[in-house]
Amino acid sequence: TESLKDIMDDLSPEARKLVAKVWQLEREHLHVKNPTLLTDEIVRATKELAK
Amino acid sequence: MKLLKLTLDNFRVFYGTQQLDLEVTPDKPAILIFGMNGAGKTTLLNAFTWALYGAFSDDVEHQERVINDHAWTQTPFGGGVSASVKVEFEHEGLLFTVLRTVTTTKNAEEQVALAPKLIVTESERGASTTVTNGQDRIQKILPEGLRQFFFFNGERMERMFTGDRTDEVKQAIKTLMGLEEIERAIATHLPSASRKLSRQIGSSGDGRLQALMVEQERLEQHKLDVHKQLLQLSETAGGYEREVEAANQALLANGKAAPLQRQRAKLKVRLDELVTKRAERQEKKRELLARSSFLAFTGGIDNQVLDLAEGMRKRRELPAGIQRDYIDGLLEDGLCMCGRDLPEGSQARMALEERRYNAGLADVETRWMYLRGKAADLTLARADLLAKLRECVADVEEIESSIRQIDAEESDIARELEGVDVMDVQRLEERRKEFDRKRLDALQQHREAQSQLAELDEQIEKVKRQFHSARVQDEESKRIQRQVALVDEVLSAFQRILAVKTEEVRQQLDQKVKSVFGRICIKPFTPNLTPAFALELVNHSAGVAAARSTGENQILGLSFVGAVSELAKETHDRKQKTPDAVLGGGGVYPVVMDAPFGNLDVAYQNDIAESLPKLTSQIVTLLSKSQSRGMVLDHLGGAASRMYVLRSYITNTDADEDTITINGRAYPYVSHGEFNHTVLEEVTV
Known part of the structure; x- marks a missing residue:
């Protein structure tokens, strides 16, 4: 009975931003060209959000 | 994905170069190909999957013999010989050519398995480029896990959704709907981001966090090992299951058994x-x-x-339901509700004041109630x-x-079979029994590995919780702790999102299967896609699972294929309209289908023939002469852009030559020739 909205509402503002960022990165298929690039991008975004 | 052309060169029964033009119009989405048993219908179906994935279906014998037998025997020792399949198709506005070739120098009488070479080219407005990783590109257009829905044999369709295959189906559907993007984040990228962050604690950081990080990495490595073992066991059990199935088929072919x-x-x-x-x-x-x-x-x-509350009430320790305002009024007037005076210091006044105190707890009483x-x-x-x-x-x-x-x-039944006085049957039954036992053993080990995985997951969660809640002193460690907690929060959100999205897809697919099935089958049955993605048929006049006949199973399978196809197309269309939507996935795909009718009776054949052209925007159907009589040909022929006959040349002159009548004209179907091979001949539509 859970909806996408319920899940997003439960998250901290930083986590909400990071979910959107990771989803966008996955859709760009970055990992096909460079497997570590996507992980590095997630690490960079995380450091930005949780200083 | 719109198929345009298939070119075969010395591929199995097809000698020399043969070409199939596959372009269709929207009002005539079908291509019909007629051929006798052994003429190469299954080979033609497999030509697509071999070109795209380098794989044959299980029912293709002598898979190493890719090069046409006649071409092989004609080649002198030391001479070069090759075979190839080329598929040309259009996808999302680009033209693709997929060419898979085997080339060898003949050094022996028999062919051996060869590694094929793949070349994929992509062209847009005339400019053509070779795709560097061709197989990857094909995977992105139509993932191999999905080929079972778009290239299949009608007689084996029910295997698509029975028994142990439901997991595979579920995974394939998720891939089709773009959910693998979320799965990839959960399985690979977020855990490795979390690891990368925790490793930055460094030797000068908090010792407790370091120890927890090392422990988590150890557990995750162990989990990977168990997961690998799980996949192997799954494959092993599948292999044994195929052996059991082969023994079953052999027993079925034996008159006594x-x-x-x-x-x-x-x-x-x-x-x-x-x-x-x-x-x-x-x-x-x-x-x-x-x-x-x-x-x-x-x-x-x-x-x-x-009991406690009741006791307090009896001892008058529980407040009564009289409002404090009311008692205040009585005290102010100095007159009780029973008419007695309430002078200062009197016992009656003191009793009422005590009651006033209790009345102040009216809120408490409400809570008690x-x-x-x-x-x-x-x-x-x-x-x-x-x-x-x-x-x-x-x-x-x-x-x-x-x-x-x-x-x-x-x-x-097993005992009776063992008692059948035929050596072959006894041997087959023993073989079947042995493989079935091995299959059950592998499944048992599989279950054990699964529970081990669940246990490891719990341990990893526990270590994560300890990592998040550990009290650390230095600022740098605190910051890393916050960052790891953020990644873990996102990871668990994605796990919940995946569950929600998977359920959404299942419900959509369930609705689709019901509507497609309802169009084909008139019986009072309703298909139902269970939460485990298994497909069942419910007899709603009795409210119980229906015992399925071969015919119903086949219609169920077709409905499933049609539903998957429709759902993929709708998702694709929606994505075109709103390119910024969060989900990817979907697509428009052709269906290539061998033996669409299996051994169905005429009524079912007509039902299916009528519904096939509506399944998808391009459907290539491979039929035998016996499957294309009367109304079946009327239904399918009316929807066909092109038709072909697989003309079989045979060396056995004792066998009669034969023709097939299409639209009132006779076309050669079986002819005598110098060697056994098949030629594709187009029929005028």
Whole structure:
């Protein structure tokens, strides 16, 4: 009975931003060209959000 | 993905170069190809999958013999020889050419398995480029896991959604709907981001965090090993299952064993349904316990609370329901409600003042009242939970008793088969038994590995919680702790999102299967896609699972293919309209189908022939002469953009030559030739 909205509402503002960022990165298929690039991008975004 | 052309060169039964033009118009989406048994219909179906994925279906014999036999025998020792398949198609506005080739120097009488070479080119407005990783590109256009929905043999369709295949189907559907993007984030990228962050604690950082990080990495490595083992076991069990199936088929082909074997096949269908039903019941019980098992521990507590409250009420320690304002009025007037005077210091006034104090706790009383109501609800909820659990247990027991009965019947059949006075049958039955035992062993190990995985997951979660809550002193470690916690929060959000999205897809697919099935089958049956992605048929006049005939199974399979196709197309269209939508996935795909009617009776053949052209925007159908009579050909022929005959040349001059009549004209179907091979000939539509 859970909806996408319920899940997003439960998250901290930083986590909400990071979910959107990771989803966008996955859709760009970055990992096909460079497997570590996507992980590095997630690490960079995380450091930005949780200083 | 729109198929444009297929070119075969010395590929299996096809000698020399043969070409199939596959372009269709929207009002005539079908391509019909007629051929006798052995003419190469299955080869043609496999030409697509071999070109795209380098794979043949299980029912193709001598898979190493890719090069045409005549071309091979004509090649002198030391000479070069090759075979190839080229598929040309259009996808999302780009033109693709996929060419897979095997080339070798002949050094022996027999062919050996060769590694094929793949070249994929992509062109847009005339400019053509070679794709560097061709197989990857094909995977992105149509993932291999999905090929079973778009390139298949109608007679084997029911295997698509029975028994152990449901996981595979579920995974393939998720891939089609773009959910693998979320899965990839969960399985790979977020955990490795979390690891990368925790490693930055460094040797000068907090020792406790470091130890937890090392422990988590150890557990995750162990989990990877177990997961690998799980996949191997799954493959092993699948291999044994195929061996059992091969023995089953061989027994079915044996005159003496066939009746018993048919009986056994019926039992197997019933058994599969019962096992699925049992799993669902057990899942329901687990769900009930996960959500409401705390109720079991409230028994007695509520009564204690009520007794306590009642005791306080009797001892007048519980506030009465009189409002404080009212008592204030009485005290001010110096007159009690019973008419007695209330002078200062009198006993009556003191009693009323005490009552006034209690009346101040009216709020407390309201809560007591509320609690009493809730306690009564608890009693009801407990009784309800108990009733539901009992129902689940009774259902499971009933199902298990049916399973035991079927097992006993199956054992009787096995004993009878072992007693058949034919050496072949006894040998086959022994072989079947041995592989079935090995299959069950592998499945048992698989279950053990699964529970080991669940245990490891729990341990990893525990270490993560300790990492998040550890008290650390230095600022740098605190910051890293926050960052890791953020990644873990996102990871668990994605796990919930995946569950929601998977359920959404299942519900959409369930609706689609129901509507496509309803268009084809007039019987009072409704298909149902279970939460485990198994497809069942419910007889709604009886409200129970219907015993499925071959015909219904085939229609069920077709409905599933049609539903997947429609859902993929709708998702694709929606994505075109809103390119910024969060989900990817979807697509428009052709269907290439061998033996669409299996051995169905005429009524079903007509139903299916009528519905096939509506399944998707391009459907290539491979038929034999016996499957293309009367109304079937009327339905399909009317929807065909092109038709071909696979003309078989045979060396056996004792066999008669034959023709096939299409649209009132006779076309050569079987002809005498100098060597056995097949030629594709187009028919005028």
